[in-house]
Amino acid sequence: MKTYYVGLYFSFKQFIKQIYNDAMIFMICLAPILYILLFRYGLPLAEEISIEYIDLKVILSPYYLVFDLFLAVLTPTMFSYASAMVILGEIDDGITNYFAITPVGKEGYLISRLIFPLLFSLVITIIAISIFSITKILLRETIIISIMSTMLGYIMCMIVIAMSTNKVEGLAVMKLSGLLLIGILAPFFIKGNIQYMVSFLPSLWLSKYAVESNNIYLILYFLVSTLWVLVLNKRFKSKLL
Amino acid sequence: MIKVSDLSFSYTEEKFIQDINFEVEKGEIFGFLGPSGAGKSTLQKILTGLLRNYEGNSVVDGVESKYYKRNFYENIGVDFEFPSLYEKLTGRENLKFFGSLYSKKLRNIDEMLKMVGLQNDGEKKVCDYSKGMKSRLNFIKALLHNPEILFLDEPTSGLDPNNSRDMKNIILEEKAKGKTIILTTHNMVDAAELCDRVAFIVDGRIKALDSPHNLIMSKGAVKIKYSYYDGIEKTRECLLKKTSEDYKLKELIEKNQILSIHSSEPTLSDIFMEVTGRVLQ
Numbered sequence: 001m002k003t004y005y006v007g008l009y010f011s012f013k014q015f016i017k018q019i020y021n022d023a024m025i026f027m028i029c030l031a032p033i034l035y036i037l038l039f040r041y042g043l044p045l046a047e048e049i050s051i052e053y054i055d056l057k058v059i060l061s062p063y064y065l066v067f068d069l070f071l072a073v074l075t076p077t078m079f080s081y082a083s084a085m086v087i088l089g090e091i092d093d094g095i096t097n098y099f100a101i102t103p104v105g106k107e108g109y110l111i112s113r114l115i116f117p118l119l120f121s122l123v124i125t126i127i128a129i130s131i132f133s134i135t136k137i138l139l140r141e142t143i144i145i146s147i148m149s150t151m152l153g154y155i156m157c158m159i160v161i162a163m164s165t166n167k168v169e170g171l172a173v174m175k176l177s178g179l180l181l182i183g184i185l186a187p188f189f190i191k192g193n194i195q196y197m198v199s200f201l202p203s204l205w206l207s208k209y210a211v212e213s214n215n216i217y218l219i220l221y222f223l224v225s226t227l228w229v230l231v232l233n234k235r236f237k238s239k240l241l
Numbered sequence: 242m243i244k245v246s247d248l249s250f251s252y253t254e255e256k257f258i259q260d261i262n263f264e265v266e267k268g269e270i271f272g273f274l275g276p277s278g279a280g281k282s283t284l285q286k287i288l289t290g291l292l293r294n295y296e297g298n299s300v301v302d303g304v305e306s307k308y309y310k311r312n313f314y315e316n317i318g319v320d321f322e323f324p325s326l327y328e329k330l331t332g333r334e335n336l337k338f339f340g341s342l343y344s345k346k347l348r349n350i351d352e353m354l355k356m357v358g359l360q361n362d363g364e365k366k367v368c369d370y371s372k373g374m375k376s377r378l379n380f381i382k383a384l385l386h387n388p389e390i391l392f393l394d395e396p397t398s399g400l401d402p403n404n405s406r407d408m409k410n411i412i413l414e415e416k417a418k419g420k421t422i423i424l425t426t427h428n429m430v431d432a433a434e435l436c437d438r439v440a441f442i443v444d445g446r447i448k449a450l451d452s453p454h455n456l457i458m459s460k461g462a463v464k465i466k467y468s469y470y471d472g473i474e475k476t477r478e479c480l481l482k483k484t485s486e487d488y489k490l491k492e493l494i495e496k497n498q499i500l501s502i503h504s505s506e507p508t509l510s511d512i513f514m515e516v517t518g519r520v521l522q
């Protein structure tokens with residue numbers, strides 16, 4: 001039994017190695033750091049500099065939560081993209097199937113390629129929100145939002161793998177799938193009921209929950225997300241078998 | 242070691258693999274022979290636990306294929322028909338990585354590379370390998386953890402005669418060590434040489450199953466072919482068992498007029514055609 005975990009470790013190590021050796025995937029993983037530098041430190045600086053001409057702080061402060069929400073979804077999304085790209089490469093090379101006849105198994109493969117990165121990004125997101133968020137988010141909300149955004153990351157990964165057959169297509173789908181995050185903006189920029197036009201996006205409910213902390217949005221979030229998972233599941237699995 | 246009974250399976254609604262029954266002893270090389278699309282690889286996928294929704298029984302080393310546990314794979318080596326290698330890693334890195342998934346003591350990587358003539362290519366990336374080099378690397382990858390049971394899906398396809406010879410010798414060495422081997426091939430000559438027994442598979446069914454020798458002896462008849470001069474050189478054939486009925490032959494023998502005479506045994510290919518009505522290759 002112990003050896004299984006050793007196998008998992010080597011499988012995960014191989015995953016990390018591939019990310020490290022692929023400049024594009026590596027940059028994807030660094031995106032959250034760039035974002036933090038830009039908005040957490042660049043924003044106050046911009047506000048300070050601009051104060052003589054216009055009061056940027058007054059203009060921007062209603063949207064601070066938007067910055068924080070992107071902070072929350074960025075790590076799971078980017079890590080999921082990295083997972084998806086590595087997996088697509090491995091499907092191409094016939095590796096994914098080969099795992100099924102090793103002691104690590106298809107299941108161990110998926111644990112090292114999906115579960116580990118997601119858990120990892122969950123932890124990072126909780127820490128990132130706690131340290132870098134501009135608005136004050138309570139610990140309870142921080143954890144709930146982090147779990148929500150991790151689940152969103154999983155959906156993004158499913159989309160990329162389900163909709164593409166190789167890394168090149170994967171890259172295109174990845175860029176498009178970024179649009180699914182615009183639900184975050186809706187409660188801030190679309191007034192009234194029109195914002196519910198994007199009800200099908202989990203990111204809308206994540207954003208609604210962050211704004212109002214109403215549990216009904218939490219439930220809607222999980223309902224809509226589960227629907228996405230169910231719809232994507234068959235195609236996603238067929239790519240991995 | 243392997244016992245398959247009343248096995249059936251299909252990918253779709255339509256029946257495909259049907260009524261498969263056979264047993265393989267420890268230390269035996271068992272061949273799957275059949276035309277493209279016959280279901281050889283599918284059968285291997287069932288035996289290796291990749292396809293689990295079959296009916297009937299497939300028991301390998303005492304375990305039903307549906308219920309293989311992870312540990313089971315410590316003793317299974319599979320060389321799939323298509324290479325499964327990290328293209329961006331070197332040959333050696335590939336072997337190291339796949340080896341790390343097993344808890345067993347691995348065989349020496351340098352020796353293995355040397356065995357298949359890749360001793361100078363271990364540090365090259367797999368994407369710079371030729372097709373045959375990939376096949377060879379993929380083959381030793383299956384042997385790396387010294388498995389008791391080997392599933393080889395067309396291991397010699399795409400290899401030049403020398404490399405093919407080397408690989409066949411390695412397969413025979415494994416057999417000598419007591420390993421059980423399932424070998425899928427289109428190549429009748431290889432099958433006749435390597436396999437203790439072969440199963441002819443067509444359209445998802447076994448059409449014949451025996452040792453290559455028995456198949457040839459029981460189904461095929463030895464012929465003799467002779468030539469003589471009659472204005473121009475002519476050749477004729479007759480069955481070895483019926484030479485006494487061939488009056489031309491008798492006459493030629495009595496007159497010492499035979500130019501050449503050969504007996505020819507049928508090949509496994511001939512038998513395959515006779516039994517299944519299909520041509521291989």
Ligand SMILES: Nc1ncnc2c1ncn2[C@@H]1O[C@H](COP(=O)(O)OP(=O)(O)OP(=O)(O)O)[C@@H](O)[C@H]1O
Nearest residue numbers: 252253275276277278279280281282283284322427
């Ligand atoms: N995943 C799948 N889904 C549906 N049909 C499949 C699948 N895999 C294989 N088949 C079909 O099953 C049949 C047998 O395929 P299989 O790979 O077992 O043949 P084979 O005997 O190994 O042939 P070859 O000698 O060309 O390798 C083919 O008609 C193939 O189209």
Ligand SMILES: [Mg+2]
Nearest residue numbers: 281282322394
């Ligand atoms: Mg095949």
